[in-house]
Amino acid sequence: MDYNFKDIEKKWQKSWEDNHVLRVENDPSKPKYYVLDMFPYPSGAGLHVGHPLGYIASDIFSRFKRLKGFNVLHPMGWDAFGLPAEQYAIQTGQHPAITTKNNIERYKSQMNMLGLSYDWSREYKTSDPAFYKWTQWIFLKLFKSYYNNKTCKAETIDTLIQQFENSGTNGIQAACGEEFNFSAEDWKGFDDKKKSDVLFNYRLAYLSEAWVNWCPQLGTVLANDEVKDGVSERGGYPVERKLMPQWSLRMTAYADRLLNDLNDIDWSESIKEAQRNWIGRSQGSSLTFKIQNSTSNITVFTTRPDTVFGVTFITLAPENELVGKIISAEQKAKVEEYVRVSKNKSERERQTEVKKVSGEFTGAYAIHPFTGKEIPIWVGDYVLAGYGTGAVMGVPAHDSRDHAFAKHFGLDIPIVIEAPEGWDILKESYDGKEGKCINSDFLNGIDVKDAIRVAIEEIENRGLGKGKVNFRLRDAAFGRQRYWGEPIPIYYKDGIPTPMDESELPLILPEIDKFQPTETGDPPLARATDWKYKGKYQYEYTTMPGWAGSSWYYLRYEDPNNPNEFASKEAINYWQNVDLYIGGAEHSTGHLLYFRFWTKFLYDLGLVPFVEPAKKLVNQGMIQGVSAFTLRLKDIFVISHEMDLQQEFAISTYPLIYISKEWKEMIRTDETTRQHLLSFYNEVFKILNPHLEKRKFEVRFHNQEYDSWFFETHVPVKLVSKNDELDKTQFTKDRLDAFKDSPTSVAIKFFPDDNAPYFCTRAVEKMSKSKYNVVNPDSVIAQYGTDTMRMYEMFLGPLEMSKPWSTQGISGVHNFLRKFWKLFFNENGDFIVVGVDPRVDPASAGATHGSPATAAELKILHKTIKKIEEDIERLSFNTSVSAFMICLNELIELKCNKRAILEPLLICLSPFAPHIAEELWSKLGHTTSVLKANYPKFEEKYLIENTFAYPVSFNGKTRFMYELPLNLSKEEIEKQVLASEDAQKWIKDGTVKKVIVVPNKIVNIVLG
């Protein structure tokens, strides 16, 4: 009986499903373990070989934990709202719900094909009202909460209102947009609209006028992390800045906790570092400057108050309101023009012009708070409106951007921190935090680090400002002008945004006829007919962003079908937070931050008993594709000497000439080759266009730069062989097909020899449809089976490392499984395992059935049991696959076919190759799934050795091995080794200076 993976895998996948063996219940008698894969967005392209890497790893881990007696929650569901389905809907009219459903089915079937042990009874999708009811519910909680900086937690907004009624803003320390100051009487005098506006300054989910990343093509705003290089991450459309009313979440209130709690979680250092940088905490001081001839002040934030005596100017952001108030008459026109231009600059332009210095003098002066000197106030777009106070104090000698600005506009650059010897302060600013203050009055002679503290104290004493912490982190934009997302459960009553009652949820996403914005520019939801709260009040038209559902989804798996709560207390108390979270690193500052933020919020409300969503996080590496390229010569000009030929050229056939890499170099350097190419083209052109044969024309290279002579284009990897040779026939056919409907006719030719093989160049890149380098798991599975695929992906290398996909080496893994199978069956297909069958009563079986394992066999087994367990615990799956191979090689050597060895080994293997394991398990006579087995217990006693072979080295170089009994004293070891013949040979005439003995490790002899 051969290893027929096709039948085996189909059979067991069906059996697991039919018998619900993967279903998991809350079982307080067992310890729990929660393994979660990052929430997939089911895209239309299906899974490629890169996706399963993390899924397989988490699956192996889950199956292992089950064998170790844990009750393992390992669920899967769908992040089903999102832009791609909606874009597709706009283009095709296909409802996003349908697209999404189809994509989910495809994903699910591919996942099942991989033998992933998900408990599908817990599956859900975020676009299901039963799910998004709770997303809306959490939104309402955010809406109804504010962040109390005194208690450092979110509290109900009612207590804030109570305080306003009692004592106004007096004594309130709350996270807010701007610092308000009003009395209880003021508050009571506000009308409802005003009260609502004031409260939005405090709510954790709030509506405000805000600068947003507006993407006109997508017709929506995007979060910072959805914008890459000034264009939308999905789709690559330009993004510009726009001021509009905007729902946001006050994530900044949690900045400190998001930062500090990173210390307590077992996440990769790189992700934590990325989050720390994203949150961007900086400690410094505020400092207020009086403006000359004005009642206004300018407050700046600085991390370097120690350099305050080096301030020679102040720069305001173009958006800063003060600009309009202070400009002098003669500067007015220039400044206003500058402000207008910079405000209209798109994000992209601002980014590409980072190095360009621009600005305008406002004509106004501030007074230096310490020296009393006049300092000019400028406007410059290197100052960001959204960070700090939108104003900076310019210290050109010690800040590189201020330096560039001062140099550009000819402002003073006085030095106030001692720079290292030879530093040319006019050339480059000294930004370092080492050195002593100079030219700085009371700070003179103090080290920078102390000076910062002293300066802040002085600033506070004089009432000029106070020590302060700033964050780079922004509040998260939470509204999307989109259809395919969760409706925001808010309606407008007399212009006041009003929350729905929790009991009225879910607010169902209405059906609409078209998915575009309306003619008046309202979001698509404005198209919904008769969609009004109580038939009267307009609902909020924007929907939630893609990351809303994924910010809390892990909790729903704990109790997925609960209609009364997002998850029951019992379920949450049992399953707690995620123990192991596996996914790609691309979510480091988006999802993973929101996910942590929502968890902390739910904790504050007493809804969950933990502050972090995931204890341990591992990023699987990316599996890259190996792309292939062709080089094509761009047009060579065909030049006619006779004007009347134009007509005929129009109906000519033009050759597309492909040139291999080596020839490209030749053409560059070698004139003869270049002539060769010309005549090649000429010839081909003549053959293709016999109607021109007798006419005079000339072919010439164009004069552009050499590198622009060629196009490098992706070619589908399917058309390229292992040794990089292009399938010219198919390639030519495909290319010609592409030109079928084009008015130009073309021919495909290869230089220098059309009949010779053409070799492509290769490059490792991200696996993507657009790069034509996608490899599907389906074909690999069809050829080798799922178990091989699973083990091979693990064998490829450490989980966290990125690597290009290659099937080189897959045969080694496949052979391993076939050889493993052969331990159980001989060539005739007879089952050859000896030992007591559990189906047979041991009493009646007698000794003949038994076949005790030898010490050697037991040693191999237990070595492997130990190794596999350790490797899985540290997620080192590549080394565990090697360990299995070593074990197998050794058992084959011993011709071992004993149940006492093979049965426990089979259990160890089952997380990796569950199908073959299940099949052999049943052949061994078991009637329950191997999933229910217990991981074999490691017994140290089988590994105990009597001797150890010492590597003996001289001056650190290993020379020979010397076997000695264990438990010898260091002195005894030294004595015996030195006395040995080998050692004597190496010592010869030298003197032994020293001998290092590390028992059971090494002996090193130092010769003089």
Added chain:
RNA sequence: GCCCUGGUGGUGGAAUUGGUAGACACGCAGGACUUAAAAUCCUGUAUUCAUUGCGAAUGUGCGGGUUCAAGUCCCGCCCGGGGUACCA
């Protein structure tokens, strides 16, 4: 620029706490079986020199250092991958 990663044979990689560098696998070479091929099995395979055998030297991106001992620790560079970007 800054931050995070990684750099070991022809290839993927192993070496978990400073203690035999190259496990395991692929590939390649030779052999067995076969009319032949495939499959399977056996042997060899870091490099250089030596080769009749014993062997010897070099070697983990580069240059230094610490140590009896360094792929592993320290200092200074180079290169690849990822992230980030006027954050005062």
